[in-house]
């Protein structure tokens with residue numbers, strides 16, 4: 001408490017614990033946001049058990065598995081970059097941040113091709129092929145596009161965030177004594193990862 | 208003491224039960240507020256006393272309201288239970304809602320714009336919508352039920368008095384939501400039978416027209 | 428406490444920016460509070476006008492001044508504006524921003540820049556809502572609840588309205604997040620949780636509801652948008668989706684949202700009553716914990732808005748039961764407030780009148796909530812004007828009067844000016860009479876079977892609608908009296924220097940009117956609870972001289 005009293009607002013007031021608390025709360029809201037989607041998923045899975053089963057077979061499990069590995073690795077690299085900056089190794093930290101971004105990019109490219117193939121086969125919301133299928137399958141693919149799309153959006157936001165962090169690290173605004181922002185970005189990235197860990201079995205594995 | 212339908216007694220009972228309790232409590236609270244404001248007014252120059260609280264009082268005014276609301280819940284619930292479970296011999300009528308009119312179809316295929324029912328006979332209405340949500344509301348009978356495109360809701364009632372009552376649409380459904388009125392016409396048994404005979408004859412006369420088959424889930 | 432006469436007030440200091448930028452780029456919590464106040468008052472004026480026009484239309488059956496389509500858009504916009512732009516941000520964003528840091532002895536909120544971002548999001552969302560009115564297709568006509576399938580079938584501009592509500596939700600989340608961290612991390616030395624003023628407690632509970640419930644409405648409205656754009660089928664019954672699922676998701680947020688609206692108002696009342704009784708609050712801990720209880724139980728009763736859709740019997744029973752239980756914490760608060768008046772030294776200045784008005788009107792609103800929670804009765808009065816009366820009593824008689832109370836209470840502190848007390852009291856009585864004349868007939872009509880969202884009505888309801896419309900004129904008169912009183916005070920040249928006009932013991936009354944930029948010259952150390960009135964005799968003497 002006393003540290004706060006000493007500072008004035010004119011200075012930039014710094015409270016790492018407060019920042020972390022704020023970030024955790026934010027991640028919490030993100031989880032609730034996806035929680036809403038998972039709720040919708042659960043309800044429809046229950047209503048259309050058989051059709052979900054059929055539809056899930058059309059997804060390519062190996063592409064999904066590859067993407068899971070990519071994201072897990074990227075979670076590791078972002079942790080490594082935080083460890084590096086703590087040890088005051090700026091170069092290594094930036095290197096790992098860039099690696100994270102490259103992996104994320106790989107994830108997106110993979111996703112792009114996956115969607116592209118689906119769309120090529122005429123499976124997208126409102127398409128004739130899809131409307132010809134049963135209600136449950138329409139909803140399965142609706143959910144598939146909405147949820148993986150929303151997740152991909154988070155991946156993109158995460159990449160942008162890490163890019164800014166890399167800039168800060170190079171300029172020295174993130175350093176071995178002040179790295180709470182990089183930590184926050186890392187937390188965000190773990191969230192993106194965790195959500196995928198849920199999406200992957202729900203869409204690709206449980207058939 | 209039944210007027211329009213069987214539900215009235217329990218609904219009115221629960222309503223006035225809660226209203227009375229509320230009225231007594233509200234009067235009590237209001238009286239205390241006004242009384243204190245005058246009695247302990249600052250103009251009288253008396254010193255205020257700092258009272259921090261009283262656990263016994265807190266318990267009293269937690270437990271008593273809990274008991275009261277449980278009673279309210281119970282009263283509301285028994286009336287609802289009654290509404291939910293139709294007797295086995297109920298006469299079934301299919302109700303179709305669409306923007307912005309009601310259609311009633313009887314088991315013999317007769318269709319009408321107003322609902323005709325015989326007095327003192329349990330009626331079960333099966334509710335369907337062709338487009339958006341509506342709600343089948345008979346204020347005089349004290350109930351309503353939502354009418355939705357993907358669910359088959361139903362509700363039952365026992366019209367107890369001969370007469371004409373309004374049917375309103377209670378779920379907002381667009382431009383003419385407020386004009387989506389119809390009537391329920393409760394007739395004595397013989398009049399009802401005569402009416403139905405007449406309708407059936409009319410229908411058979413024009414039976415070249417095929418009845419429209421409606422699949423509510425596929426309608427846009 | 429200190430004579431800070433030389434510190435520049437938050438209204439006068441010069442920062443990096445000048446002119447309007449000194450305001451809309453300011454990260455000072457007090458300036459942001461005022462920004463919110465001005466913006467929300469503007470939207471409030473629009474919302475009130477729409478309400479007034481609706482009442483004019485309903486003065487007689489049939490067409491009076493507008494067609495049905497216009498009426499339908501009006502109540503939609505009226506609802507959206509009042510809920511998302513006015514009562515939800517009203518107390519937390521205006522008075523929470525302004526006073527939360529001061530009340531806990533801090534210089535600002537934890538994340539000042541995030542705070543400014545919240546305001547910008549709020550403005551962005553509001554602009555989008557305004558734009559939707561002027562785009563071809565016309566304003567949304569779905570009601571503020573956006574029920575599916577109508578909301579994905581109508582051709583009006585539902586999408587901008589949905590996105591607007593989505594953005595406003597995020598603004599609200601960020602404010603809540605900011606407040607939680609502020610309360611946890613920024614309290615002055617000695618300010619333990621149980622020495623916090625009850626307004627802070629209520630903001631704390633509110634902030635948790637904001638964080639937990641708002642994301643759900645965010646994703647739900649987004650899904651409706653996606654449904655309209657791409658037809659993914661998640662809610663559309665024609666594609667196998669379930670409109671009832673939409674209703675669940677909507678109310679999972681929107682029921683807790685009503686507690687976002689009422690909790691801060693209850694906090695304000697808990698500040699005002701002890702100060703104007705000049706004695707400590709009765710049952711501090713019970714009031715504090717009942718806020719948390721409301722936040723907790725309030726998140727489990729959402730389906731009482733859906734009793735008529737045909738849920739399972741078990742669900743009906745559980746939701747009805749919980750609805751009744753959620754009333755208990757409110758009851759505890761009301762009883763403790765009344766007990767606080769006992770053996771006090773009561774001054775009937777305008778803030779107290781508004782606080783007592785709140786208790787009376789909120790109780791009527793709450794009791795009628797109980798009536799609606801009874802299953803069999805709900806079958807009859809659901810979606811009638813009974814409901815409309817209920818929520819105006821709680822939202823306007825409750826939250827609205829809470830906001831008025833707060834305005835009268837903190838006005839001298841915020842602006843260093845004082846309004847005319849006589850006029851303020853007259854304004855209160857006119858508002859109070861107008862309010863009941865406007866809304867009470869709606870209870871009667873609702874019970875007699877007048878459905879809501881009705882452009883036209885049967886002749887038998889005419890008399891009630893007529894009384895109600897006349898009530899709206901009285902109400903607006905009261906509103907005009909109140910606001911001209913404030914404006915006159917703001918424009919007067921005499922500054923008001925008494926820093927503690929009501930004899931409060933919380934921290935805002937220890938700093939100058941128009942608080943300086945950093946609130947406190949020296950961060951205070953707290954040694955006692957917020958309502959320990961020790962100076963009884965001296966204060967009384969000053970009053971009576």
Ligand code: HEA
Nearest residue numbers: 272685689731754757758790793796797799800809818821
């Ligand atoms: C500020 C907003 C606010 C608040 C605080 C409340 C509070 C409550 N509301 Fe309300 N409500 C709304 C805003 C609010 N509501 C809105 C906007 C709608 C309609 C939405 C729409 O459809 O557009 C609505 C609709 C609504 C419905 C659905 C009606 C329908 O559509 O069919 C129900 C049903 O149960 C309900 C119940 C309650 C209850 C039980 C409380 C309780 O929390 C009240 C508790 C308070 C008291 C009970 C009074 C004080 C206590 C005492 C004086 C002590 C004595 C007490 C006892 C004996 C218990 N409300």
Ligand code: HEA
Nearest residue numbers: 475478479506509514570571822823827830879880881906
């Ligand atoms: C807080 C919310 C709020 C407020 C204040 C009001 C104010 C008014 N409302 Fe309300 N109303 C709603 C929320 C609100 N309304 C909602 C959610 C609906 C449902 C919409 C729907 O069905 O989708 C509705 C629906 C509704 C209907 C029903 C429409 C229908 O079903 O057909 C009617 C009809 O008369 C009506 C009338 C009015 C009138 C005349 C006013 C006002 O004009 C009265 C005048 C207002 C005042 C005198 C002042 C209030 C002041 C404050 C609250 C605080 C000031 C704060 C600061 C200065 C910071 N409203």
Ligand code: CUA
Nearest residue numbers: 341376378380
């Ligand atoms: Cu049909 Cu309203």
Ligand SMILES: [Cu+2]
Nearest residue numbers: 682729731732
């Ligand atoms: Cu509710």
